[in-house]
Structure formats: C-alpha cells, structure tokens
Amino acid sequence: MPEPTITLDVFRYRPDEDERSTFQSYDVPYHEHWVILDALNWIKDHVDGTLSYRWSCRMGVCGSCGMMINGDPKLTCAAFLKDYFPATIRIEPLANFPVERDLVIVMDDFMSKLTSVKPWMIRDDTSPMEEELLQSPSQLAAYKQFSMCINCLLCYAACPELDSDPDFLGPAAIALAHRYNLDSRDQGTAERQDILGAEEGVWGCAFIGECTEVCPKNVDPAGAIQQAKVAVTKDWYKRMLLPWGKR
Amino acid sequence: MRRPLVRPYPKDWFLRTGAYRLFMLRELTSVCIAGYLVFMLWWLYQLGKGDTESFRSLLSIAKHPVSIGLHTIALIAAAWHSITWFNLTPLVMPMRIGEDRVPNVVIAIAMGYGPWLVVSGFVLWATLH
Numbered sequence: 340m341p342e343p344t345i346t347l348d349v350f351r352y353r354p355d356e357d358e359r360s361t362f363q364s365y366d367v368p369y370h371e372h373w374v375i376l377d378a379l380n381w382i383k384d385h386v387d388g389t390l391s392y393r394w395s396c397r398m399g400v401c402g403s404c405g406m407m408i409n410g411d412p413k414l415t416c417a418a419f420l421k422d423y424f425p426a427t428i429r430i431e432p433l434a435n436f437p438v439e440r441d442l443v444i445v446m447d448d449f450m451s452k453l454t455s456v457k458p459w460m461i462r463d464d465t466s467p468m469e470e471e472l473l474q475s476p477s478q479l480a481a482y483k484q485f486s487m488c489i490n491c492l493l494c495y496a497a498c499p500e501l502d503s504d505p506d507f508l509g510p511a512a513i514a515l516a517h518r519y520n521l522d523s524r525d526q527g528t529a530e531r532q533d534i535l536g537a538e539e540g541v542w543g544c545a546f547i548g549e550c551t552e553v554c555p556k557n558v559d560p561a562g563a564i565q566q567a568k569v570a571v572t573k574d575w576y577k578r579m580l581l582p583w584g585k586r
Numbered sequence: 587m588r589r590p591l592v593r594p595y596p597k598d599w600f601l602r603t604g605a606y607r608l609f610m611l612r613e614l615t616s617v618c619i620a621g622y623l624v625f626m627l628w629w630l631y632q633l634g635k636g637d638t639e640s641f642r643s644l645l646s647i648a649k650h651p652v653s654i655g656l657h658t659i660a661l662i663a664a665a666w667h668s669i670t671w672f673n674l675t676p677l678v679m680p681m682r683i684g685e686d687r688v689p690n691v692v693i694a695i696a697m698g699y700g701p702w703l704v705v706s707g708f709v710l711w712a713t714l715h
C-alpha cells in the first residue's frame with residue numbers, strides 16, 4: 340500500500356521575486372504523530388529549501404512557530420496533522436502582521452509595543468540589593484498565570500481590534516504589563532499607567548475574548564485586560580480625588 | 587531587500603469562531619435595548635398628555651401581538667446580555683483567598699445573579715403591591 344499523504348497549501352511570498360503572495364501545494368507523507376511543523380520541516384528538507392518560517396523548540400515553549408492554520412492561529416508544533424487528515428491544510432502567516440517572507444511575519448511593531456509597557460521589574464531604589472526580595476506563595480499566585488506568556492502572538496492574530504486600530508497595544512503586551520503590576524516586588528505601576536490607561540491601551544479592547552480562546556498557555560489575556568481596566572480606573576479616581584499626588 | 591506585505595484582515599471574522607459570534611450577538615442585543623428605550627420614551631410622552639383617549643390607545647397598542655412579540659424579544663436580549671455578562675465577571679474581578687482563586691460560580695452569584703435576583707424580587711413586589 341502506498342504511504343498516505345496529506346496536502347499542505349502554503350502561503351508563499353518572496354519579496355525579491357514576487358509582486359504578490361501565492362499559495363503553493365505540497366504533498367507530504369502523513370504520519371499520525373506528526374505536527375504541522377514536522378511537515379513543514381519535511382518540505383524544507385526534501386522538496387523546497389527556500390520555504391521560510393520560524394521555529395525553534397518544537398515543544399510550545401519558544402513561541403516562534405505560530406501560523407494561521409485554516410484561518411485559525413495555532414502553534415504549528417502543537418497542531419497535529421491527524422486533526423485535519425485527510426483534508427488539505429491551508430497554512431498562512433499570522434494575521435494582523437505584515438509578512439517579511441513566506442510564513443515569517445514582521446514583529447517590530449509588537450516589540451516596540453511590548454517595550455513601551457516596561458515589562459520588567461521596576462524598583463524605586465536601583466542600587467544593588469543586599470537581600471533578596473521574598474515573595475509568599477499567594478503573592479506569586481496573584482500574577483503567575485500572566486507570566487506564562489511566550490510571546491507567540493496568536494492573541495494578536497486573533498484580535499479584530501488590531502485591524503481597526505493598529506496602534507492598540509494588544510493582548511500580550513497588556514497582559515505582561517498587568518503581570519508586573521501585580522507582582523509584589525515591582526514598584527513600576529505608575530510608570531506603566533499612562534500607556535495602559537490610554538485609548539490605545541486597555542480601552543482599545545471591546546472584550547471579544549478570542550485572544551483567551553487561542554492562547555496556548557492559558558494566560559487569559561482578555562481577563563488581564565479587563566482587570567487592568569479596573570485598575571487604571573481606580574487609579575484615575577485616586578488621582579482625581581487626591582490631586583496632591585498621593586496614591 | 588525588505589518589502590513587507592500587508593494583507594487584509596478577513597472581513598467575515600465575526601462569523602469564524604464561537605467566541606466571535608457570541609461577542610457579536612451580545613453587541614447586537616444593544617439594538618433591542620435601544621429600540622425598547624425609544625418605545626419607553628414615546629410611551630412616557632404619550633402618558634404625559636394625561637387624557638383618557640391617548641391612555642386607551644396606548645393600552646391597545648401594548649396588548650397588540652406585535653408589541654408583545656417585540657417586548658419578548660427585548661426581554662430575552664436583555665436577559666441574555668446580563669447572563670453572559672455575569673458569567674464574565676469572574677474574569678474581570680477575580681478574587682483570591684491566599685493562593686486559591688475563589689470559584690467562578692461564587693463570584694458570578696455574589697456580584698451578578700444575587701443582586702439581580704434581589705432587585706428583580708423588589709421590583710416584582712413593588713409592582714404587585
């Protein structure tokens with residue numbers, strides 16, 4: 340019996356040759372234990388070395404292999420061929436991002452959004468510490484879920500708000516800002532608040548909720564954004580009621 | 587050479603997944619609520635006239651099957667909006683006791699269904715007395 344195969348319709352765009360994007364079909368051996376990333380690697384190794392895409396860990400940790408699979412954002416290292424077989428699978432770069440080449444997206448805009456919310460520990464006193472900062476299990480539990488983000492950007496691809504307002508900070512950046520705001524060791528909430536509280540910040544979100552659905556790490560960015568809305572609103576009232584700047 | 591390609595976002599995104607469709611349905615319920623408010627304003631305006639004639643015609647309009655149908659739709663839309671919103675409350679205002687998250691149902695009942703029942707009960711009581 341001939342080995343079963345499955346067809347992949349892959350989005351191609353080579354900026355130096357192509358005026359516009361096309362789809363290219365590849366027949367790939369079908370194995371039950373293969374994920375879509377395995378199939379792409381097989382194409383690259385055996386059929387077409389020019390196919391470009393990002394990947395690294397193959398185990399849902401690095402967050403670099405996100406693509407649109409039949410229109411849904413997925414980590415290709417976690418999407419099994421068997422869930423689509425025998426139908427053809429359509430593979431495209433993540434939605435809401437410009438395409439650099441083939442399945443590789445341009446992430447520059449996300450990177451600048453992410454750094455704008457200062458997703459790192461901010462301390463008032465920056466001199467080297469004598470003692471470590473202790474944290475209780477419940478203080479850890481307060482933000483742990485939001486710290487699981489791997490920046491895979493599936494949530495950006497799933498967010499229609501980003502299409503209507505490309506300046507919207509977006510789910511992952513807000514979730515990470517919220518993660519540091521919730522961290523008992525962090526003192527940077529005030530520094531993040533102006534960006535979070537802006538129209539392109541938390542208020543750009545209409546709570547559609549698909550970001551949470553597609554998140555492979557159960558971060559729940561939609562929840563994080565709504566909680567951040569509550570936090571910036573409380574903060575705003577505090578500032579209004581205590582105009583002398585007490586927080 | 588870098589020449590990034592920008593693609594259009596799918597125009598039919600709101601039909602694609604369950605979460606999108608639920609969101610759109612919830613947004614659409616506001617049309618029913620808005621319609622009901624317009625009706626209420628008109629109703630109050632007519633009542634304000636204070637004569638028996640217009641009051642009688644109001645009653646006959648209210649009893650008309652079309653009016654009853656529209657009211658039912660508005661009621662279902664409002665109830666559905668409220669219920670889905672209450673169910674989302676635990677996401678917006680999670681609570682913890684130590685390391686443990688307070689179960690979602692508890693928050694939804696405490697912040698949503700509970701007060702809703704109390705207020706509805708009061709309105710019912712006030713209407714019947």
Ligand code: FES
Nearest residue numbers: 396397402404416
């Ligand atoms: S290859 Fe690292 S997340 Fe998929």
